[in-house]
Amino acid sequence: MPTPRPSLTLTLLQAREAAMAFFRPSLNEHGLTEQQWRVIRILRQHGEMESYQLAEQACILKPSMTGVLARLERDGIVRRWKPPHDQRRMLVGLTEQGQQCFVAMSEDMERNYQRIQAQFGEEKMQQLLDLLHELKRIEP
Template identity: 50%
Template sequence: MRKFEDSIPLQLLKAREATMSFFRPILQEISLTEQQWRVIQALNEYTELESKQLAERCCILSPSLTGIINRLEQQGLIQRRKSPDDQRRVLLSLTDEAKQMFEDVSPRLDARYKAMAEQISEEKLELLNELLGELCKLKP
């Protein structure tokens, strides 16, 4: 039997840690957590999203997202408004300040991503992407 340290779930965890180490220093400089940055990225791409959609895209459960949004709103990075069509829904978007911050920081993170991609080669990264996609389709 495979040693537990080589089990796929743990390997995935380690690999994630390894890749995140490329970006963590930059995020620390601007005092944003990994999750907060994911939220900002998503809102930068989609302009305005409902809380539920945002949670799904960022892979963050809604109870966590509630707190994250609260903190980002308090920092003046996110705006929330109720949907006029459906009072249950909350619509979220970036403030101008956040958009500016994204433009400033994004290139540096992209550069780190490239550095990482080049270290393992684009082919392997593509292959990895493929395999991870398949893992996500598995049904228990």
């Protein structure tokens, strides 16, 4: 019986968990979940967008995204609205409080990135990011 090849998907998940161990304490300190932080970060980076696009970018299933957005809206971090010219669409954007939340978190998050890079190395970090971006572009 042949030896199974190493699992790419399992290794990626394990690497994600190793990386998140650096960031979870900061998220917990600010009372945010990983999903909420991804939404905040993406909206800060890209500006307002349709909820389905946000779900795709954040790798959050659409039904789960509904709950994430409801909680962020309740907490004053995001606002959702339907554009007057197309009531079928739902747009999402950061509020001023959401912008402030991102700024408050940024210093901690940057410190965590620096800690990872100090152990992993700047060149290897860039190489890893390049390889992962390349992997994302592969067609199934």
